[in-house]
Amino acid sequence: MTILDRRLLIVGGKGGTGKSLVAAALAELSAFRNQRTLLISADSSPGAAGMFGVVPGHDAIEVRRNLSVLQIESEESLSEFVALQLGPLGAVAGPVAKAFSFVAIAAPGVAELLLVGKYAHEARTGDWDLVVVDAASSGHLLGELAAPEGVAAIAPVGRLARETGWIVALLNDPEVTAVVNVTLAEEVPVSETIEFVERLADETPANLGAVVVNRARPQLYAKALRAELDEALADPPKRMSAGSRGLFEGVQIGLDRADVASAIDARLQAALPDSVPILHIPEFGDVDDIAEHVREALADEMSL
Amino acid sequence: MSSRRTDRTPSVSVGKIISEKSVVVVAGSGGVGKTTVSASLGLAASRHISGNVLVLTIDPARRLASALGIGIDGNEAVQVPIDGTPSNLYAAMLDPGLAWDAMVRAEASPEVAERIFANPVYRKIADTFVHGNDYAALGWLEEAMASNAYDLIIVDTPPSQNALDFFDAPERVAEFFGSPLLSWLTGGDGSFVGGAAAKTFGSLADRLLGSEFFADVVEFFTLMTAVVPGMVQRTSSVAAKFAGSDAAFLAVASPSNDLEQRLSRLAGSLEERDLTFDAVVINGVEPDVFANAKTKDVAERVIAGESSPLAKRTTELLAPGAEYVLERCAVAIAQRHAIERLPADAVATIPRLVHSPATTGALLALGLELWGEDL
Numbered sequence: 110m111t112i113l114d115r116r117l118l119i120v121g122g123k124g125g126t127g128k129s130l131v132a133a134a135l136a137e138l139s140a141f142r143n144q145r146t147l148l149i150s151a152d153s154s155p156g157a158a159g160m161f162g163v164v165p166g167h168d169a170i171e172v173r174r175n176l177s178v179l180q181i182e183s184e185e186s187l188s189e190f191v192a193l194q195l196g197p198l199g200a201v202a203g204p205v206a207k208a209f210s211f212v213a214i215a216a217p218g219v220a221e222l223l224l225v226g227k228y229a230h231e232a233r234t235g236d237w238d239l240v241v242v243d244a245a246s247s248g249h250l251l252g253e254l255a256a257p258e259g260v261a262a263i264a265p266v267g268r269l270a271r272e273t274g275w276i277v278a279l280l281n282d283p284e285v286t287a288v289v290n291v292t293l294a295e296e297v298p299v300s301e302t303i304e305f306v307e308r309l310a311d312e313t314p315a316n317l318g319a320v321v322v323n324r325a326r327p328q329l330y331a332k333a334l335r336a337e338l339d340e341a342l343a344d345p346p347k348r349m350s351a352g353s354r355g356l357f358e359g360v361q362i363g364l365d366r367a368d369v370a371s372a373i374d375a376r377l378q379a380a381l382p383d384s385v386p387i388l389h390i391p392e393f394g395d396v397d398d399i400a401e402h403v404r405e406a407l408a409d410e411m412s413l
Numbered sequence: 414m415s416s417r418r419t420d421r422t423p424s425v426s427v428g429k430i431i432s433e434k435s436v437v438v439v440a441g442s443g444g445v446g447k448t449t450v451s452a453s454l455g456l457a458a459s460r461h462i463s464g465n466v467l468v469l470t471i472d473p474a475r476r477l478a479s480a481l482g483i484g485i486d487g488n489e490a491v492q493v494p495i496d497g498t499p500s501n502l503y504a505a506m507l508d509p510g511l512a513w514d515a516m517v518r519a520e521a522s523p524e525v526a527e528r529i530f531a532n533p534v535y536r537k538i539a540d541t542f543v544h545g546n547d548y549a550a551l552g553w554l555e556e557a558m559a560s561n562a563y564d565l566i567i568v569d570t571p572p573s574q575n576a577l578d579f580f581d582a583p584e585r586v587a588e589f590f591g592s593p594l595l596s597w598l599t600g601g602d603g604s605f606v607g608g609a610a611a612k613t614f615g616s617l618a619d620r621l622l623g624s625e626f627f628a629d630v631v632e633f634f635t636l637m638t639a640v641v642p643g644m645v646q647r648t649s650s651v652a653a654k655f656a657g658s659d660a661a662f663l664a665v666a667s668p669s670n671d672l673e674q675r676l677s678r679l680a681g682s683l684e685e686r687d688l689t690f691d692a693v694v695i696n697g698v699e700p701d702v703f704a705n706a707k708t709k710d711v712a713e714r715v716i717a718g719e720s721s722p723l724a725k726r727t728t729e730l731l732a733p734g735a736e737y738v739l740e741r742c743a744v745a746i747a748q749r750h751a752i753e754r755l756p757a758d759a760v761a762t763i764p765r766l767v768h769s770p771a772t773t774g775a776l777l778a779l780g781l782e783l784w785g786e787d788l
Binding site for chain 1: 442443444445474476620623667670700702703705707708709710711712715722723724726727730731733734735736737738740741742743744746747767768769
């Protein structure tokens with residue numbers, strides 16, 4: 110079983126880690142497996158949903174066989190929710206809905222609840238086999254995932270609070286929902302991932318499904334060869350051309366980078382439960398189709 | 414690392430630009446190293462400028478915060494010791510919640526301030542509505558600038574989708590609290606006005622949120638109407654100062670292939686505000702050794718197993734590493750092409766380092782390099 114066998118994948122991570130690329134790749138891989146897939150961008154930019162040649166909007170657009178995309182913002186999901194609640198009163202929904210979203214922006218957790226409610230709603234309609242969300246950066250995402258329980262605690266009597274039960278149950282079911290954190294093989298991003306994982310467990314009902322280490326740097330040498338190489342690098346020929354010197358220096362940089370990355374990787378591994386897979390996407394050179402490379406690397410890592 | 418700067422020499426030094434200004438706004442999307450650049454330039458500035466220098470950061474990585482000697486207490490500017498001795502550099506880490514409290518206190522009577530602080534909606538507001546952190550930073554800076562204690566202030570802008578959100582924060586806050594919808598909601602005197610639409614709204618809000626919570630929301634907005642105009646006026650003046658000729662705008666970016674497009678988008682939205690960026694810092698550029706045609710040539714020969722200038726066994730040993738070197742050579746060359754196409758006058762680069770700098774000494778060395786001239 111891979112993370113693609115869930116029904117809701119929420120992909121989060123620090124800015125600059127390639128979160129949107131990973132979300133788009135997971136959605137495409139799901140579509141390739143003939144799963145009806147919805148990719149939602151929930152960050153303020155078009156993100157993953159904008160990577161398929163269309164401008165994503167509030168309604169799902171089919172961009173490939175089995176793959177549709179949409180982009181949501183909390184204000185829109187608020188209006189949608191209010192219109193749903195008003196039912197036959199729909200005629201006054203315009204101004205009233207607007208005033209309501211305005212108030213709700215100030216209400217703790219309401220905007221977040223409606224966002225996460227939208228993900229959950231799409232995941233249980235039956236229209237999709239898998240919903241992939243390109244979610245907000247770590248801090249905001251924790252707020253969204255904690256919102257259903259938070260709102261239920263603050264405003265326990267409202268209709269909104271009564272809606273939270275099924276959302277919490279859906280987020281809490283590890284067979285249904287998984288959070289994917291995207292990070293880099295660098296000190297600061299990995300520290301943030303470890304903190305995110307702890308807070309996810311403490312503050313939200315959702316479970317971690319996988320950590321994706323983007324731009325990973327695999328070791329260049331097997332152990333035995335490495336010892337001999339280190340010796341050669343430590344004792345370079347006395348007279349070398351500029352090109353050879355450059356090669357020695359470049360190889361040394363490559364080794365150092367891989368060493369740092371594997372130390373950081375070990376720290377990440379130690380901090381995660383054994384049940385959570387770490388998926389590595391290597392750093393690519395000067396390539397044109399980065400999306401395709403990322404997709405293939407993820408497919409390999411998940412043995413698809 | 415032997416080479417620290419790319420072949421391109423800035424036509425104007427970043428240091429020269431900065432030393433002529435009183436404020437430097439450091440902007441860029443998340444994860445590009447804004448805080449590293451801000452801290453480095455602060456350290457370099459303290460060496461070049463005799464007056465006091467302040468670096469304001471928000472949510473720095475722990476290692477950077479400790480390199481600057483700032484704790485988690487927040488909001489108090491602390492003196493940064495360099496080489497164990499006190500310096501003219503100060504650093505502060507913004508606590509948006511505390512900054513909001515200070516702004517409210519400055520504008521409201523003590524009783525109103527206490528009622529605002531006690532309202533459950535208030536605590537959430539800075540986080541919830543967009544630009545809350547930008548706004549808090551402006552409020553904090555207003556005070557710092559009014560104190561006249563600093564000759565140069567370097568602002569590490571909060572992470573956001575749009576680097577320019579910072580400048581728009583006062584306007585957004587004014588809009589948020591000044592909306593006609595809001596006055597309709599709160600009435601002039603804070604009572605909820607009647608009317609069919611308002612009644613519908615009231616009953617809807619009761620049904621969805623619960624009546625007690627709805628009452629808190631109305632009270633909060635009513636209290637804030639007295640406070641907001643003053644707050645907006647203060648922060649607008651700071652934002653205007655930042656957009657003026659006394660401020661430098663520094664863009665930090667990573668050296669991706671779409672660098673040119675991204676920076677020209679930024680330049681476009683700056684232009685809409687009659688601003689330009691004064692300097693660009695490209696962080697994480699592959700070091701010069703990979704941009705050297707001779708390195709590439711030897712790497713190719715080693716991979717092909719051709720007679721290289723090196724011994725046979727050494728050549729064999731180096732082959733896997735040479736593959737990596739060749740890949741990085743292609744990246745280094747593409748990065749330099751992207752950098753050369755940039756229209757900016759001042760472009761400085763920071764090489765991709767094995768360890769990102771996290772000590773005062775390492776940050777100072779980087780800052781002096783960025784400054785553009787040696788001491």
